[in-house]
Amino acid sequence: MRSARVWAVLFGVEQAVVEGVEFDQAESLLVARVRVCRGARRRCPHCGRRCVGYDAGARRRWRALDLGAVRAVVEADAPRVSCPDHGVVVAAVPWARHGAGHTRAFDATVAWLAVHTAKSAVSRLMRIGWRTVGAIVARVWADTGAVTDRYDGLRRIGIDEVSYKKGHRYLTVVVDHDSGRLVWAAPGKSAATLHAFFDLLGPGRAAAITHVSADGADWITTVVRRQCPRAVRCADPFHVVAWASDAVDRVRRQVWNEAAGRGAGRRGVAVGEARMLKNTRWALWKNPQNLTDAQQAKLAWIAKTHPRLHRA
Ligand SMILES: [Zn+2]
Structure with a gap:
């Protein structure tokens, strides 16, 4: 060479x-x-x-x-x-791309880094301005968007809202469960925001969606029911787990309060029982097959003494 x-x-x-x-x-x-x-x-x-x-x-x-x-x-x-x-x-x-001040190889490296690490780290490592990182990502993305249709072939999607600016602002996001990729995001959390996504998708591709997971918010359910009536609506696992552990915690607290109350007269017994209950959290939370021997024993003890908590 x-x-x-x-x-x-x-x-x-x-x-x-x-x-x-x-x-x-x-x-x-x-x-x-x-x-x-x-x-x-x-x-x-x-x-x-x-x-x-x-x-x-x-x-x-x-x-x-x-x-x-x-x-x-x-x-x-x-x-x-x-x-x-x-x-x-x-x-x-x-x-280089038209109007760009960086080579395509440079653009590609910055865009890849921006996906995998913080913008401030990309800016320092590549020795470019904070705004330049954004400009490069935007032009690489515009090229990618021109050759691939990221709305095509969507079957199972998830819809959720995320907050930023300390919970004062919201983004509605749509992910593709099959590829694990973010498909769409826009500021706001309302039916109108989500309708904008389905407008982009068009009725044909909306009809091809088979499953939609969401957190159960009414505005999501309403829009999904109208836009893809045949899709199965599911609760997403993150929220199901959060709801379930909240519920278990509530019952555990109730049972603990009862035990503490009952022991007003016979203090020693009740304090012991209440302490036992207080330490049951992990035994109740984990999958049965992952429990340690001590946690298994505790679960058996709960089943015998506090059937209501065990059921929960
Ligand atoms: Zn021309």
Whole structure:
């Protein structure tokens, strides 16, 4: 492999020739001077059509992925072309999105990181501004949205609301249970918010949904019943577990209060019994097969002495 080709691979530039690589001392930057291959020149960035040249434009730089610990940029001419449909525009370059100041490889890395870690960490690691992280995610997402239809093939979905800003604002979110992915989210928690999702989905795809899980909120139930009447509505496991453990806790507290009250006269016995009950939480919560011997013994004791709590 010739060294120009090696540099092209390292800088992540395709359909381009690396004319030279220099280290810019003043800015501590590695700069690759690049020229677009003949076949990829003078393309409209919107339709990809080959156009007539308009002017030489300016020399531009695109931030590339760091090489080792050094920041790197790709530098090239950015001539303007005249497209019959899109007018005078800066010609497309194969290594970056139109209007972007970063290479596609850089964009892809930032977008991946943004999915897996905090925005502040991405900003520091990649040495870019907080707003730039958002702008990159938005343009990568716009491209992804153009090639994949994330509403297609939805069968089993979950609908929930999440709060942010310390519980003052809400988002309604829709997840795809089959892929485990977030499908849609919008500010607000009302029937109107959720209707916006079903408007995007359209009646055909709404009808194909077979199961909808939700937290039991009335506004969700009402919308779901209208939009996909044939879908099975389920309570989502998170809320079922929360409701069930709340209920068990309530009964446990009642039984404990009764035991403590009963023992007003015979103090020693009641205090012991109340303490036993107080420590039953884990025995009651865990699946029977996961209980320790001591917890199993405790559960048996509860079954004998407090049948109501055992049933709960
Ligand atoms: Zn065009």
